[in-house]
Structure formats: structure tokens, C-alpha cells
Amino acid sequence: MSNKIRWGIISTAGIAEKSFIPALRETSRGELVAVSSRDRNKADAFAKKHDIPTVYDDYTSLLESNEIDAVYNPLPNTMHAEWTIKAAQHGKHIFCEKPLAMSAEEIMAMSDSCEKANVKLIEAFVFLFHNQTLKLRQILDSGVIGDITATHAAMNFHIQRPSDNIRLNKELGGGGLLDGGVYPITFTRFVFGEEPITVQASCLIDPEYGVDTRTTAILEFSHGRFATIQMSMDGPGGQNAAIYGEKGFINIPLPYHPRNGAHLSVKTSDGEEQFSFDDGRHPFTQAIEHFHEVLLDGKELAVPATNALGTLAIVEAIFESAKTGQRVTL
Structure with a gap:
């Protein structure tokens, strides 16, 4: 090479x-x-x-x-x-x-x-390699907002019907959760640094296309901490996330695709501080650069591919909970 x-x-x-x-x-x-x-x-x-x-x-x-x-x-x-x-x-x-x-x-x-x-x-999941996410980890680890008590993460966009959009094609693995819902799920797992204990969820299945188009889920983590996940292909709203701690909270308007205007704000009793990540580069760039470092310099892959197992387990639990109406233990 x-x-x-x-x-x-x-x-x-x-x-x-x-x-x-x-x-x-x-x-x-x-x-x-x-x-x-x-x-x-x-x-x-x-x-x-x-x-x-x-x-x-x-x-x-x-x-x-x-x-x-x-x-x-x-x-x-x-x-x-x-x-x-x-x-x-x-x-x-x-x-x-x-x-x-x-x-x-x-x-x-x-x-x-x-x-x-x-x-x-x-x-x-390119956001895991982006400067915004790396800074978020530093802030969380610093303890400035205290212990995390809850998070909310959402992804919303609109697909006009009728449509041949692949996201509506069940045979090709379509559906809102597998396309957009995996973003807030993966983000939430990153924030907590562990897997949830239970999942409770509701999904709307489109009667014409047979795929999920709206989902709301509650994930329970250790020590009585909770996360809400919201996903929809039925209306606008974009992406957003918030992290709540015992001493403050963090707002991230563009958590999954940080692009021009990307920033996060931290609010505590001492005031509010904003961090900007508007460097003009594409959201994919840092992930590709990291991969180049792995391949050319022998650097360790920061996020192993098997990390996908945790996100998929939650997706499957959401579907099971939505189908049975019961809370699912992971």
C-alpha cells in the first residue's frame, strides 16, 4: 500500500x-x-x-x-x-x-x-469521529453538568407519498428505525457509555408500505436514568439532542450530521457557554481521515464494527415492545 x-x-x-x-x-x-x-x-x-x-x-x-x-x-x-x-x-x-x-x-x-x-x-456513523462529539465527551467527562439523569434524541424528516424511496421498501431493509432511528440510538449509547437495561416503545407501521414510519421509545439505563428516542419519516423537524445532568444541561442542534453552523451549548448555574464547530468541512471527512490513519499508520480503530451489535439489539427490542405492548429487558 x-x-x-x-x-x-x-x-x-x-x-x-x-x-x-x-x-x-x-x-x-x-x-x-x-x-x-x-x-x-x-x-x-x-x-x-x-x-x-x-x-x-x-x-x-x-x-x-x-x-x-x-x-x-x-x-x-x-x-x-x-x-x-x-x-x-x-x-x-x-x-x-x-x-x-x-x-x-x-x-x-x-x-x-x-x-x-x-x-x-x-x-x-461519522458523527462519532467528529470534533463536536469528541468535545461533547470531554464536557461530559469533566463533570460540569454533574451526573447524567436523562437524554432526548430525535431524528425527523418527511418522505412524500406515493414514493419509490428505498426507505419505504421493506424487502431492502427500509423503515424509519433502520434508516434514521439508529442515529439517536447510537448517540444515546455513546452518551451513557453503556447499554440500556429495558426498552419500551410504540411504532406506527405504514399500512401501504409495511415499514415503520414513526417511533417513540424510552430506554432505561442504570441508576434510574432514562433516554427518550423519537423518529419520524412523516414530517419535518430535523435532528436534535439534549443531555440533562444534576448540575446543568447540554443542547446539541446538529448531533448526527454536524455541518455549517454546528455547535453545542452548555448551561449551568454559572451561565451558558457555547462551542462552535463550523469549520466548513463535510461531516464525513473526519471519519474518513481516521480510517486512513488506521490503514496507513496502524492506529487503532476508535469504534469497532461490533459496536453495531448494541444499536441493533435496541432496534429489535423496540420492535418487540411495540408489537407486544410490553417493556423488553435486554
Whole structure:
């Protein structure tokens, strides 16, 4: 491997165009060399638009290339495990979109395949690597707001119906929880630094599409601490989170996709202090830079791929609680 990571993208998914490519090009140690699609015309157009030198008309051919070190996998949720495992078997490192997989068994199979092939796997919860989140951890650890008593984390957006949006496609792993709900869940797990004890939730299942579109959940943590999770694909509202402590609270308007204007505020009896993270960089950039450090410098991966197991366990508990009307113990 040279002093740069050569990247290939599996598919021409919109998130690759909107999020991954501009962030990769903000880094100094990675270059985009190839894209693949099962539709050659689509791949050619995508490559021309984004100045990508090599095009493959199937995913396997890209994985077989000796000119690629790592791949970005933004395929539908139900295809993450299959193509991550295949990428590992071809010696490629993988930056996989969230949710990492559809089951704990898939997550472990992906992790085992990567370990066997001596390649690295990272899940694209990019906020975990962002300066805003790193600063948040420092603030929490400082004790300035005291012991955490509760949190609230939400993610809301609107999908107009009728729609062929993949988030409404049950067969491809659609639904609000797996698309957007995993953000507040993962954020909440990060804040508490542990897994919840119980989960109680309600979900609305869209009768036409058969996927969850609205969810509210209460997570109970140790020592009588609680978190509320709210997710909807039925209306605007965006993202937000708040953390409440015995001596103060923290407000984070853009917790999962910190971008221009990103900041957090800390309010205690001593007053309010605001921290800004408006550096103009894309939310994905620091996560990709960290992955480059792991691959090129031997740095330890800050968040192992198996972290996805905790989030998926909560998703499954939410569905079970919503179905049975009972609190679920993890």
C-alpha cells in the first residue's frame, strides 16, 4: 500500500455523491479511483460527473481489481453483509453505510470475515469521529453538568407519498428505525457509555408500505436514568439532542450530521457557554481521515464494527415492545 488509500465505490447511490465523495476529496491521503454499477450507462455518467477514472459494470470486477485498497459500501441495508464479506474476501478494507447489517449474525459474520482477511471495517456513523462529539465527551467527562439523569434524541424528516424511496421498501431493509432511528440510538449509547437495561416503545407501521414510519421509545439505563428516542419519516423537524445532568444541561442542534453552523451549548448555574464547530468541512471527512490513519499508520480503530451489535439489539427490542405492548429487558 502506498501513502494514499485508493478507493472504489460499490454502486452509484445518492449518499456517495452527496456525502462520501466530497468528504473524501477534502482529505489528503485518499483518492477515488473507481466506481461500479450494474447499469453501465449509469456508472459511466456518474464517473464522468465526478471525474472518476475507472468504471466497472459489476461489483465483483471492482473488488477483483489490484488498483483498489478500500471500498465504500452504500448499498441497500439488506446487501451490506453480502458485499462487505465479499470485499473482505478480496482483501479490501470497507467503509460501510449504517446500519451495518440486518442481524447480529450478519454483523459477526462480517467482523469474522474481515478479521480472517486482515482488513478493517468501519460503520459510517461519522458523527462519532467528529470534533463536536469528541468535545461533547470531554464536557461530559469533566463533570460540569454533574451526573447524567436523562437524554432526548430525535431524528425527523418527511418522505412524500406515493414514493419509490428505498426507505419505504421493506424487502431492502427500509423503515424509519433502520434508516434514521439508529442515529439517536447510537448517540444515546455513546452518551451513557453503556447499554440500556429495558426498552419500551410504540411504532406506527405504514399500512401501504409495511415499514415503520414513526417511533417513540424510552430506554432505561442504570441508576434510574432514562433516554427518550423519537423518529419520524412523516414530517419535518430535523435532528436534535439534549443531555440533562444534576448540575446543568447540554443542547446539541446538529448531533448526527454536524455541518455549517454546528455547535453545542452548555448551561449551568454559572451561565451558558457555547462551542462552535463550523469549520466548513463535510461531516464525513473526519471519519474518513481516521480510517486512513488506521490503514496507513496502524492506529487503532476508535469504534469497532461490533459496536453495531448494541444499536441493533435496541432496534429489535423496540420492535418487540411495540408489537407486544410490553417493556423488553435486554
